[in-house]
Amino acid sequence: MDESLEQAVSEICDQYNNDPTRLVDVARAVQARLGHVGNAAMDAIAGNLGIHRVEVESCVSFYSFLSTEPKGEVVIRLCDDIIDEMKGSSRVARAFRKELGIDFGETTPDGRISLEWTPCIGMCDQAPAALVNDVVLTWLSSDAARRIVRELREHMDPQKLVHSFGDGNNAHELVRAMVDNNIRKAGPVVLAPVTQGDALHKALSMSPAEVIREVKTARLRGRGGAGFPTGMKWDFTRGSDGDRKYVVCNADEGEPGTFKDRVILTERAELLFEGMVIAGYAVGAETGILYLRGEYAYLRAYLEHVLDDMREKGLLGKGICGRQPFDFDIRIQMGAGSYVCGEETALLSSCEGKRGDPKTRPPFPAQKGYLAQPTVVNNVETLCCAARIFEKGSGWFAEIGPHGSPGTKLLSISGDCSKPGVYELPMGVSLADVLDLCGARDPKAVQIGGASGRMVGEDDFERSVSYDDLATGGALMVFSHKRDILKPVRKFMEFFVEESCGYCTPCRVGNKLLLQCLERIMAGKGVPEDIEYLERLSENIVTASRCGLGQTSPNPIRTSLKSFRVAYEDMVQEPEGALRPSFDLGAALAEAEKIAGRGSTILNE
Amino acid sequence: MSKPKIATTSMCGCFGCHMSILDIDERILDLIELVDFHKSPVDDIKEFTDRCAVGLIEGGVSNDENVHVLQSFRENCDMLIAVGGCAINGDIPSMRNKVPLRECLDEAYLHGPTVHNPDGLIPNDPEIPLLLDRVYPCNEVVKIDAFLPGCPPSADTIWTALVAVLNGEPLELPYELIKYD
Numbered sequence A: 001m002d003e004s005l006e007q008a009v010s011e012i013c014d015q016y017n018n019d020p021t022r023l024v025d026v027a028r029a030v031q032a033r034l035g036h037v038g039n040a041a042m043d044a045i046a047g048n049l050g051i052h053r054v055e056v057e058s059c060v061s062f063y064s065f066l067s068t069e070p071k072g073e074v075v076i077r078l079c080d081d082i083i084d085e086m087k088g089s090s091r092v093a094r095a096f097r098k099e100l101g102i103d104f105g106e107t108t109p110d111g112r113i114s115l116e117w118t119p120c121i122g123m124c125d126q127a128p129a130a131l132v133n134d135v136v137l138t139w140l141s142s143d144a145a146r147r148i149v150r151e152l153r154e155h156m157d158p159q160k161l162v163h164s165f166g167d168g169n170n171a172h173e174l175v176r177a178m179v180d181n182n183i184r185k186a187g188p189v190v191l192a193p194v195t196q197g198d199a200l201h202k203a204l205s206m207s208p209a210e211v212i213r214e215v216k217t218a219r220l221r222g223r224g225g226a227g228f229p230t231g232m233k234w235d236f237t238r239g240s241d242g243d244r245k246y247v248v249c250n251a252d253e254g255e256p257g258t259f260k261d262r263v264i265l266t267e268r269a270e271l272l273f274e275g276m277v278i279a280g281y282a283v284g285a286e287t288g289i290l291y292l293r294g295e296y297a298y299l300r301a302y303l304e305h306v307l308d309d310m311r312e313k314g315l316l317g318k319g320i321c322g323r324q325p326f327d328f329d330i331r332i333q334m335g336a337g338s339y340v341c342g343e344e345t346a347l348l349s350s351c352e353g354k355r356g357d358p359k360t361r362p363p364f365p366a367q368k369g370y371l372a373q374p375t376v377v378n379n380v381e382t383l384c385c386a387a388r389i390f391e392k393g394s395g396w397f398a399e400i401g402p403h404g405s406p407g408t409k410l411l412s413i414s415g416d417c418s419k420p421g422v423y424e425l426p427m428g429v430s431l432a433d434v435l436d437l438c439g440a441r442d443p444k445a446v447q448i449g450g451a452s453g454r455m456v457g458e459d460d461f462e463r464s465v466s467y468d469d470l471a472t473g474g475a476l477m478v479f480s481h482k483r484d485i486l487k488p489v490r491k492f493m494e495f496f497v498e499e500s501c502g503y504c505t506p507c508r509v510g511n512k513l514l515l516q517c518l519e520r521i522m523a524g525k526g527v528p529e530d531i532e533y534l535e536r537l538s539e540n541i542v543t544a545s546r547c548g549l550g551q552t553s554p555n556p557i558r559t560s561l562k563s564f565r566v567a568y569e570d571m572v573q574e575p576e577g578a579l580r581p582s583f584d585l586g587a588a589l590a591e592a593e594k595i596a597g598r599g600s601t602i603l604n605e
Numbered sequence B: 001m002s003k004p005k006i007a008t009t010s011m012c013g014c015f016g017c018h019m020s021i022l023d024i025d026e027r028i029l030d031l032i033e034l035v036d037f038h039k040s041p042v043d044d045i046k047e048f049t050d051r052c053a054v055g056l057i058e059g060g061v062s063n064d065e066n067v068h069v070l071q072s073f074r075e076n077c078d079m080l081i082a083v084g085g086c087a088i089n090g091d092i093p094s095m096r097n098k099v100p101l102r103e104c105l106d107e108a109y110l111h112g113p114t115v116h117n118p119d120g121l122i123p124n125d126p127e128i129p130l131l132l133d134r135v136y137p138c139n140e141v142v143k144i145d146a147f148l149p150g151c152p153p154s155a156d157t158i159w160t161a162l163v164a165v166l167n168g169e170p171l172e173l174p175y176e177l178i179k180y181d
């Protein structure tokens, strides 16, 4: 075996103490160093970590940022999600193809540059956007694409492609990103200014039970999508037996159209980390993990710096100031490009170094989470709200918004509107007001809650954004009247087909069948009963899938059928003959006719 | 009033589903009280001359002749029922779908381990149906109204389903009849 490869892998494994639960980090590091995690590297990793080779392979083959085949020194990943498509990503793609002389999924013959597609990278308000290794490039055009390739060929340094920095901490020396925050409306809870340590000191002056009671009194509910009451989750975790407990912050933000956590991580990291310490104090944990999506790797150095700074100030680490000093530290776990890893049990699998397979529930993470210990998993925004509750009081928080949905909600708005960006608005705000604020002049449809959310039309614009009405993890995409409604639906279904972990048949196969049927309809080859088929199959998938991905994946079809049924009905027609319009007899027979050198006898009689 | 007619066919299947139809035993006597068999391997009627109430289809669609038969069933039957896994999904025969057609023929007629074919010819009489690029489930080729899963569905399943549709009742089979593990 190649000695330098062995050496490199062994060094990397040593950095992680040859701990098999850090396999994802090891594989990421090997990928970064060697350009891929090939057969020899997988063998070496398995040897060093003392695990089976198949465990390494199942992990490496799972994540889209890891590859068993060699990749270029630099990988360009262009977002091909719906918003980017609307903003002209196909022109950018053409320019990349032409300038590089390769197609997507290929590497230049000199092995230097690879070109790939990727789903939403959380830059929808500045689309088209791409990742070049860890560097984010926004507002792309075909000119920009040509320039990027020329510059890269000269210096091969992605960071040098960034010529100007975005606002706020995007210009921080540890970030240096061209990303813009686009904070259009800062509210009182998450995006208001922070006095560091304030929330933490107030919380630590209470007993853990009082801390939990305060969060319950505020009636805080999870901001990550499911809306579970946060105080109750903390209480369960506190009450569960375990040698150790953990607090995990879910910063995977993989739901297409969502980018509000990115802005929080850029501008309110201190508040977030204080929220994690408070949660740790409340449940009796000593360790916190921030699970940061691979796409946001450009924020990592900055976030590490914020953590260091907190350690220096005694807000993190050993003996954190308080009534009774306690220990709590936070590490950052990088994701590696997988949507299902945002699902809390898959996220924990990933933190444990495994492929991101969801786990069967119960037991819930609060009972058996990370390394089978009681674990709190909360969204970035939830933890910020929790911290602010201690600074301003639970009463203050509960007063904002309707009774069942107290507080504010960060919305990441993109698509056909003049002011895309992040809005912190009181819960309960009407969709019509939101559309007004973001300058959506001609809205036909709104996709609320991302791909797994729902598509609503004008009839629903008077409804409100809240847990009891239109619930959302924060994504809001606007589609104007000039858009074909079925295009985003198809895009979202392609996304689910790609991101399904494959464990259950209804999700793995069902979504593919839904997509095929939708494509048939969009090609004008659908029949009226296809609509009924979509509905029936959707219901089966929702009922029979194991995790939230499969349970929500038919939503684009279900909700668009509800709001825009005509769009489907206009595309289908009764077939003229007995054969289905989608059955292409000519194509089905072509190969046999070629081999036999004759046409069909029976069909030509 | 004359009895309703049923037609049956075996396309790319093993005839097991037809055996299961016959497996209804003495109920076959009740069945012929209810219906007349029209085009079917059971009575060897080759062409449709009358309209049928129900067509039972065994097997998937593997060649041009299957397409022709299925088309004529759709044109001549009020209701088509896909009987068995092959008709519903393609099943065992569709294992060839991953292999290009030329390789399939090559393996079957030229280079397979048990092949003795000194002339090295792939049969190509005009009477021999042409294979499709893959085996299709019936429902991808024509509209199918009902599906009876199983390999084969049991005689009871087929019987219960037939009696229900012939009496114009909804096709709701008890769980035991469509459970296969």
Ligand SMILES: Cc1cc2nc3c(=O)[nH]c(=O)nc-3n(C[C@H](O)[C@H](O)[C@H](O)COP(=O)(O)O)c2cc1C
Binding pocket: A221, A222, A223, A224, A225, A226, A227, A228, A250, A251, A252, A253, A254, A255, A339, A340, A341, A342, A343, A344, A345, A377, A378, A379, A380, A382, A383, A547, A548, A549
């Ligand atoms: C497929 C899938 C993806 C998810 N992605 C995220 C995500 O990116 N961020 C997040 O906070 N929650 C995500 N969730 C929800 C989490 O499972 C979990 O409910 C949430 O992190 C809990 O935090 P909260 O109570 O603070 O909202 C996802 C759920 C599913 C089913």
Ligand code: SF4
Binding pocket: A340, A358, A499, A500, A501, A502, A503, A504, A505, A507, A508, A545, A546, A547, A548, A549, A550, A551
């Ligand atoms: S529903 Fe889909 S993503 Fe979830 S466990 Fe099943 S196959 Fe995996």
Ligand code: SF4
Binding pocket: B012, B013, B014, B015, B016, B017, B058, B059, B083, B084, B085, B086, B087, B091, B092, B150, B151, B152, B153
């Ligand atoms: S379903 Fe089974 S019994 Fe019926 S034709 Fe196919 S292989 Fe034979």
Ligand code: FES
Binding pocket: A079, A080, A081, A082, A083, A084, A119, A120, A121, A122, A123, A124, A127, A129, A256, A257, A258
């Ligand atoms: S960055 Fe492309 S859709 Fe979000």
